[in-house]
Amino acid sequence: xxxxxxxxxxxxxxxxxxxxxxxxxxxxxxxxxxxxxxxxxxxxxxxxxxxxxxxxxxxxxxxxxxxxxxxxxxxxxxxxxxxxxxxxxxxxxxxxxxxxxxxxxxxxxxxxxxxxxxxxxxxxxxxxxxxxxxxxxxxxxxxxxxxxxxxxxxxxxxxxxxxxxxxxxxxxxxxxxxxxxxxxxxxxxxxxxxxxxxxxxxxxxxxxxxxxxxxxxxxxxxxxxxxxxxxxxxxxxxxxxxxxxxxxxxxxxxxxxxxxxxxxxxxxxxxxxxxxxxxxxxxxxxxxxxxxxxxxxxxxxxxxxxxxxxxxxxxxxxxxxxxxxxxxxxxxxxxxxxxxxxxxxxxxxxxxxxxxxxxxxxxxxxxxxxxxxxxxxxxxxxxxxxxxxxxxxxxxxxxxxxxxxxxxxxxxxxxxxxxxxxxxxxxxxxxxxxxxxxxxxxxxxxxxxxxxxxxxxxxxxxxxxxxxxxxxxxxxxxxxxx
Amino acid sequence: xxxxxxxxxxxxxxxxxxxxxxxxxxxxxxxxxxxxxxxxxxxxxxxxxxxxxxxxxxxxxxxxxxxxxxxxxxxxxxxxxxxxxxxxxxxxxxxxxxxxxxxxxxxxxxxxxxxxxxxxxxxxxxxxxxxxxxxxxxxxxxxxxxxxxxxxxxxxxxxxxxxxxxxxxxxxxxxxxxxxxxxxxxxxxxxxxxxxxxxxxxxxxxxxxxxxxxxxxxxxxxxxxxxxxxxxxxxxxxxxxxxxxxxxxxxxxxxxxxxxxxxxxxxxxxxxxxxxxxxxxxxxxxxxxxxxxxxxxxxxxxxxxxxxxxxxxxxxxxxxxxxxxxxxxxxxxxxxxxxxxxxxxxxxxxxxxxxxxxxxxxxxxxxxxxxxxxxxxxxxxxxxxxxxxxxxxxxxxxxxxxxxxxxxxxxxxxxxxxxxxxxxxxxxxxxxxxxxxxxxxxxxxx
Ligand SMILES: Cc1ncc(COP(=O)(O)O)c(C=O)c1O
Numbered sequence: 001x002x003x004x005x006x007x008x009x010x011x012x013x014x015x016x017x018x019x020x021x022x023x024x025x026x027x028x029x030x031x032x033x034x035x036x037x038x039x040x041x042x043x044x045x046x047x048x049x050x051x052x053x054x055x056x057x058x059x060x061x062x063x064x065x066x067x068x069x070x071x072x073x074x075x076x077x078x079x080x081x082x083x084x085x086x087x088x089x090x091x092x093x094x095x096x097x098x099x100x101x102x103x104x105x106x107x108x109x110x111x112x113x114x115x116x117x118x119x120x121x122x123x124x125x126x127x128x129x130x131x132x133x134x135x136x137x138x139x140x141x142x143x144x145x146x147x148x149x150x151x152x153x154x155x156x157x158x159x160x161x162x163x164x165x166x167x168x169x170x171x172x173x174x175x176x177x178x179x180x181x182x183x184x185x186x187x188x189x190x191x192x193x194x195x196x197x198x199x200x201x202x203x204x205x206x207x208x209x210x211x212x213x214x215x216x217x218x219x220x221x222x223x224x225x226x227x228x229x230x231x232x233x234x235x236x237x238x239x240x241x242x243x244x245x246x247x248x249x250x251x252x253x254x255x256x257x258x259x260x261x262x263x264x265x266x267x268x269x270x271x272x273x274x275x276x277x278x279x280x281x282x283x284x285x286x287x288x289x290x291x292x293x294x295x296x297x298x299x300x301x302x303x304x305x306x307x308x309x310x311x312x313x314x315x316x317x318x319x320x321x322x323x324x325x326x327x328x329x330x331x332x333x334x335x336x337x338x339x340x341x342x343x344x345x346x347x348x349x350x351x352x353x354x355x356x357x358x359x360x361x362x363x364x365x366x367x368x369x370x371x372x373x374x375x376x377x378x379x380x381x382x383x384x385x386x387x388x389x390x391x392x393x394x395x396x397x398x399x400x401x402x403x404x405x406x407x408x409x410x411x412x413x414x415x416x417x418x419x420x421x422x423x424x425x426x427x428x429x430x431x432x433x434x435x436x437x438x439x440x441x442x443x444x445x446x447x448x449x450x451x452x453x454x455x456x457x458x459x460x461x462x463x464x465x466x467x468x469x470x471x472x473x474x475x476x477x478x479x480x481x482x
Numbered sequence: 483x484x485x486x487x488x489x490x491x492x493x494x495x496x497x498x499x500x501x502x503x504x505x506x507x508x509x510x511x512x513x514x515x516x517x518x519x520x521x522x523x524x525x526x527x528x529x530x531x532x533x534x535x536x537x538x539x540x541x542x543x544x545x546x547x548x549x550x551x552x553x554x555x556x557x558x559x560x561x562x563x564x565x566x567x568x569x570x571x572x573x574x575x576x577x578x579x580x581x582x583x584x585x586x587x588x589x590x591x592x593x594x595x596x597x598x599x600x601x602x603x604x605x606x607x608x609x610x611x612x613x614x615x616x617x618x619x620x621x622x623x624x625x626x627x628x629x630x631x632x633x634x635x636x637x638x639x640x641x642x643x644x645x646x647x648x649x650x651x652x653x654x655x656x657x658x659x660x661x662x663x664x665x666x667x668x669x670x671x672x673x674x675x676x677x678x679x680x681x682x683x684x685x686x687x688x689x690x691x692x693x694x695x696x697x698x699x700x701x702x703x704x705x706x707x708x709x710x711x712x713x714x715x716x717x718x719x720x721x722x723x724x725x726x727x728x729x730x731x732x733x734x735x736x737x738x739x740x741x742x743x744x745x746x747x748x749x750x751x752x753x754x755x756x757x758x759x760x761x762x763x764x765x766x767x768x769x770x771x772x773x774x775x776x777x778x779x780x781x782x783x784x785x786x787x788x789x790x791x792x793x794x795x796x797x798x799x800x801x802x803x804x805x806x807x808x809x810x811x812x813x814x815x816x817x818x819x820x821x822x823x824x825x826x827x828x829x830x831x832x833x834x835x836x837x838x839x840x841x842x843x844x845x846x847x848x849x850x851x852x853x854x855x856x857x858x859x860x861x862x863x864x865x866x867x868x869x870x871x872x873x874x875x876x877x878x879x880x881x882x883x884x885x886x887x888x889x890x891x892x893x894x895x896x897x898x899x900x901x902x903x904x905x906x907x908x909x910x911x912x913x914x915x916x917x918x919x920x921x922x923x924x925x926x927x928x
Contacts, residue, residue, distance in 0.1 A: 322757070
């Protein structure tokens, strides 16, 4: 595949700038020769039409929500409403500096304040920071607040452990570790939820807290959550709620009413801001009153004179970002929540759960379901035993041939050959029926003609790529010689 | 307004298939006592038109940025953004896609990630770059963590003239900043070499040094000899990518990690986000690199293609032993930077850097001709500089605001011990008339 560097030809350019002669001084008069760039940077040289064609060609080798069903479990790949994109692109939102005088940017500040209030309502929490850049960043922020909480109580030295169910998302243990805690895994029971006896055993005077994802990554509501909270609180720990899956019960339950002390939101999931091919996201964090002093600075506050940033918070954990947050993403989430209102928010989850249960019902035979019962916004199939030598990866790759983005595969780790499916509320029944037909067809192919799956995909720009080679002999940048 | 397609009939059929009589039944696993009664946000929904009216009204509670001149920098800069950038990032195949885990239908994302990594390595003079971090501050913090992990040492020297917000983030990320950070002082606006020598002599277990160029005050640091002095301890440099059209890249000075804020590369300041953390390093440290990378490989028929490489470093495989907890990064901002750098090319970036340099020189010279206004330090600067003024900087700030010229509030400098100063950033967006007007107004204030 030709990169833009391969298409480069010396002397071409897409954008020209006004060069002017404002000064007779030259950089070489002021700067030591060693400090001036010797060779120009090796960037592509390309005309504007060829530049556009290059990136449009690349875009055609991609697949987004606007292309079709994207049942990627845990990722909430739902429609990204277009009005929100347009609103976020207005000049008044885009072109202000975060260090501009607050009285000039009251609109931005009000938006941030009001979004914070809305998220409090959604989560049942007492305070919000909008600063973290993504879910994992929110987790880290939460973990650092847990640290601070114990530090203030002089208990940090002994409270070194964060408990995590074995179904947790990879960022959870990683965030606990970055914050300096030891991750302690607790097993799930036969129903896929936290094993209370196991939890009791794991909890001790070393417990700093627990990180729970609800519904968990199997799509199951943590039915004993109140008891879990009690056990952890009794041991002096705090409860962190990974809210990446809030799409499952907006307007039905709130982490703040479940004994949870901290939660993060993935605005780029639940609140429909686009994933951008991997980002940017926003991972605001909500906390209960006892943690308010530790929120990152600044916090947006409302006073008699309007809205402003409050930096005067001596117990704060500090800053997790240089500036107050992914404002452009916040505008989209704010617009989304306002367009839905209370009823709309509830309809989101009602229909996300309806779609998931419907699809689960349709697929649970011949695919296998390890955990029975109603699911929430997603469910996990066990893709083992589908045919001679057939792995979940083969099923996923065959789906590509039928024009679908596959589900999340091999996660959560506690299900063999996992296929984690989240249809989201914005898919029609017809889409789900067609997807079902395809999945059933693939199941039949797996029995009758397994080679079709082993060789898949054949309809995509490239076939299965050699990841081992990419790891053994990493080529991470273009070089001239190629 | 919602985005749910189901008709009543659809719902009925689906419920029947599931074998329940209502949607409420699907929530029967949630204990009654914790189910929400009533509204959670107390709002009715809005139609598209209502939404736009309301949110646009909110936008207009801000002043119109186009009506004013902003001379605020401090790490984020107002640059001209060519139209090609939004025309590419606005392709929904790019912006509505997830992380490219399924390589076969993500060659678009993986392809530009590879190009981004190449462009950033080239710019920084480094061997490799990742596909982005959250922002300049978290990149700097992750660089510190990487140096500490690689060398298995804790103490880290941080120059006192790096962006104070980056320093804040580093402090937040380190478990024990008071114990781990040794602050390097500056002398006449640049890092104090004697102090550095002394720190190096007094500590044989340094993990590294963090410096920034141009530093927070816009001054070009002299990086020569730093790596030699540090020996195997890491030289971590935070650099403004636009300045590298003019300045020797940190890689040429032996930097081990180069980080920076990539916002100036085709991204709006956006009231502080989403931003773009840049992170480049040497191949030797690859296994310690945080974040995602796209790597080139071949498919089963020998065709070239890209995959997410070295995922075994990442949290979804390595969990608590991952090199970082980062998952979602700043992909679309990195795409914007890729398009931007491709659109300018080497000559364009060089010209742009020069225009920024020229304008800042022009304005500084002009201002220094005013009685009572001087450069605080006589050092080479890029597109930002600090003035010492013989008047109350807050009054100047206030007056300029009334005149439609926005300056960094002096309190941000006071915090750093600069009580009688102003910091001015100039880019290609600030034209001669604006600069002349600013100079005239300042003269009136002196
Ligand atoms: C359950 C869960 N937690 C946390 C995360 C991390 O979020 P982000 O990718 O925004 O860092 C994700 C997203 O993949 C998730 O699904």
